[in-house]
Amino acid sequence: MIPFSLQQLTQITGGTLVGSNIDISLVTTDTRLIEPGALFIALIGDRFDAHDFCQQALENGASALLVSKKLPLSMNQVVVDDTQKALGKLAQWVHQQSKAITLALTGSCGKTTVKEMLTAILKQKGQVLSTSGNFNNEIGVPLTLLRSQLDDDFAVIELGANHIGEIAYTTSLVQPRITLVNNIGESHLEGFGSIEGVAKAKGEIFQGLPHDGIAIINMDSNGMTLWQPTLKGKKIVTFSVNDLSADYSAKDIHVNHQGQASFTLLSPLGQKTVCLPMIGKHNISNALAAAAMAVQAGATLNEVITGLQVPSRVKGRVEAIDLTDNIRLIDDSYNASVPAMKAAADLLANYIGKKWLILGYMAELGEESKSLHREVAEHVAQFHFDYVLTFGQDTAIISQRYSEVKTSNEQYAQHFNTHEAMIRFIKQHLADSLQETQAENKHTLLVKGANSSRMGQVVAALKENYA
Numbered sequence: 001m002i003p004f005s006l007q008q009l010t011q012i013t014g015g016t017l018v019g020s021n022i023d024i025s026l027v028t029t030d031t032r033l034i035e036p037g038a039l040f041i042a043l044i045g046d047r048f049d050a051h052d053f054c055q056q057a058l059e060n061g062a063s064a065l066l067v068s069k070k071l072p073l074s075m076n077q078v079v080v081d082d083t084q085k086a087l088g089k090l091a092q093w094v095h096q097q098s099k100a101i102t103l104a105l106t107g108s109c110g111k112t113t114v115k116e117m118l119t120a121i122l123k124q125k126g127q128v129l130s131t132s133g134n135f136n137n138e139i140g141v142p143l144t145l146l147r148s149q150l151d152d153d154f155a156v157i158e159l160g161a162n163h164i165g166e167i168a169y170t171t172s173l174v175q176p177r178i179t180l181v182n183n184i185g186e187s188h189l190e191g192f193g194s195i196e197g198v199a200k201a202k203g204e205i206f207q208g209l210p211h212d213g214i215a216i217i218n219m220d221s222n223g224m225t226l227w228q229p230t231l232k233g234k235k236i237v238t239f240s241v242n243d244l245s246a247d248y249s250a251k252d253i254h255v256n257h258q259g260q261a262s263f264t265l266l267s268p269l270g271q272k273t274v275c276l277p278m279i280g281k282h283n284i285s286n287a288l289a290a291a292a293m294a295v296q297a298g299a300t301l302n303e304v305i306t307g308l309q310v311p312s313r314v315k316g317r318v319e320a321i322d323l324t325d326n327i328r329l330i331d332d333s334y335n336a337s338v339p340a341m342k343a344a345a346d347l348l349a350n351y352i353g354k355k356w357l358i359l360g361y362m363a364e365l366g367e368e369s370k371s372l373h374r375e376v377a378e379h380v381a382q383f384h385f386d387y388v389l390t391f392g393q394d395t396a397i398i399s400q401r402y403s404e405v406k407t408s409n410e411q412y413a414q415h416f417n418t419h420e421a422m423i424r425f426i427k428q429h430l431a432d433s434l435q436e437t438q439a440e441n442k443h444t445l446l447v448k449g450a451n452s453s454r455m456g457q458v459v460a461a462l463k464e465n466y467a
Helices: 006-013 050-059 083-096 111-122 140-145 166-174 195-208 224-231 283-296 301-308 338-348 366-380 396-405 419-433 456-466
Strands: 016-018 039-041 064-067 076-079 101-106 128-130 154-158 178-181 214-218 235-240 248-255 260-267 270-279 319-322 327-332 354-359 387-391 412-416 443-448
Touching (some): 039 083, 064 083, 083 166, 101 166, 101 195, 111 283, 111 301, 140 166, 166 195, 235 283, 248 283, 260 301, 270 283, 270 301, 283 301, 338 366, 338 443, 387 396, 412 419, 419 443, 443 456
Parallel strands (some): 064 076, 101 154, 101 178, 128 154, 327 443
Antiparallel strands (some): 319 327
16 A cells, blocks of 8 residues: 555544654554554444454554544554544545546446456556455445555446445545446345436446546446436446447357357457356446446557456356366355346356256345346246245245246256255255266256345355365
8 A cells, every 4th residue: 555654644534643653554444454563443333343442453563543532542543533434535545646547337236247357458558456355335445445556557446335325425535537337227225215216326426527537338227317417528438238339339149058158349449259258148248348448448459358358256256166077056146136136047048957046035125125036037937947946035936936837847946944955955956866877967056146145055065065
């Protein structure tokens, strides 16, 4: 990170320095990550107050504290009114010292994949600061910005949200020059209230654009009616899988038997063939989004193609693993939304052999939960999967609907109230089937669900038993 002094910190945050004016080159909010000389920021949450851990921070080697009240400890302290707001102000200042071209993105689904693609492209050109893991909220974004270096060429910052105003706040810290809303879908409806609320919240990312800023718009999924006032006078660049009139689009789309897509990328710089290393046709849209952002940041078409073809393994996000010669596991257990659940079913349909769709529930959908799970059920019902297994109260409609339309006694649709029961069923049916040796008895198991549905337990059990 870019070093600063405690006196600078008081000026940035409007705080008061108690103790000596020392230099800081490491900041943390976690006492487990403290190294000698670090500044420990004592955040206050709904169920914790990190001021209670400041003594531990001192014992672990911290040389200074950022606190909201003076503590009776013999160490340097900067006292502020609100440590979370102070964290944001510090992160904003640190990042502004870098000369990096800053790109920010959000969306209902696919934003982490776009971030990884975009980062891989821009690494062809220079040094890139990029969001790690799920550090995309009001705490994670500032912690990402604090990793800024003076010689960064680019910063790729992912912004997430579960309530109105969150992206407006994080965008004000990031101050991006290029922004993207990847898509609009039914996610976090409890916090946003409606699909219009989702569009409004995601569109907050455009509020931080400078007069010469660039907005990347998905013609297949957007909230332009709501965004027009904010985007007035800004440069708009479009992408679409379905509309060839977009600035970035795709033709000659093919998906192989392993679910990997290839297509011809059409762009203002020309057209070239792309073969995506990750699985899922839906990643074509993500690739177009990444290409559009990268070119606006100065990437060439060859750099775009090279970056898009770099393998990206993000745990729990459409990760294909061959457990045995006969069992392929597709781990997509990180999260779930209506578009993502439909895309998972579309992906599974590409595989040969026996197909297992194993679903946990979608979370934070509020009063729309039942109807949105029913929408997924109707989509799944059009396929001929061998197994459709579900976990979670509202998810039951998916297996129930599939039970109504299945055409063979060798197709199974079943709902489970516990992960343990689901795991036992899977293991037993795999054991029975794998006693046979025909090629058609190859199995592909796709596991998906919201984080809170803990479908990762099913993934872990399968890995432990077969890998």
